[in-house]
Amino acid sequence: MLDPAGSAQNYGLSRYRPSAALAPFVEHYWVVNWALPEGTSYPAEVLPHPNLNVAFTRERGWITGVTTGRYDYEVKGSGAVLGVMFRPGGFRPFYGRAVAELMDQTLNAVEVFPGATEAARRKLMAEPDRQQMIAAVEAMMAGGGLPAMDPNTELAADIVELARTDREIVSVATLARRAAVNERTLQHLFQHYVGVGPKWVIRLYRLVEAAGRATATEAPNWTEVAHELGYSDQAHFSNDFRRIVGRAPTDYARQVRG
DSSP, X not given: XXXXXXXXXXXXXXXXXXXXXXXXXXXXXXXXXXXXXXXXXXXXXXXXXXXXXXXXXXXXXXXXXXXXXOEEEEEESEEEEEEEEEOTTTSHHHHOSOGGGGTTOEEEGGGTXXXXXXXXXXXXXXXXXXXXXXXXXXXXXXXXXOOOOOHHHHHHHHHHHHHHHOTTOOSHHHHHXXXXXXXXXXXXXXXXXXXXXXXXXXXXXXXXXXXXXXXXXXXXXXXXXXXXXXXXXXXXXXXXXXXXXXXXXXXXXXXXXX
């Protein structure tokens, strides 16, 4: 969330761990619920992640591929959403083909999870006990049985985690070298299992770090930041930052510092 304090005042967000059976595939489950006064709304702004999600309400169930820009949602009235955030690579065993097909796209959940019928969704969202709700969505996903484990699922998750935690990685070549795979293999792995290219994942994590500097530093030197992140010029950095965060670095810094 770009505005954690404002978000907490307008809706509740809870996360739940998957069972041991689903842990190889699922990062966590999340539940968002809200009840705003009539006539009011709140513009929720969510940074992208290299994860696919499945979300359920009483009215619909849908799969969202990796979203390559900031996701905006207007919260109003009252409601709740139950979501499944898959680990990077974790959705591929369920989908059965390259998940890059779903980048910036949505798909009806029943296309992949036949048990996600209207009746099942309504029963799921009416469950007052959160743990029972999570158990029900896991049963819905498992259907006739969980897919076989694919070693590339774990490999994809490990390489994405490497890109996230190693701040010195600012290029695909460096990531491939640190992961001990060739660049062609890396590109194929990300297209089929992660759902977006490795260059985007690297840039995402470095730009998120850059956004963090706006909070931690009084007056960040954005030219130096751009150079540290591997950009040849500040304009290119600013364009990518705006695409991910939704506003220019200087505007974002001004906002977070009040």
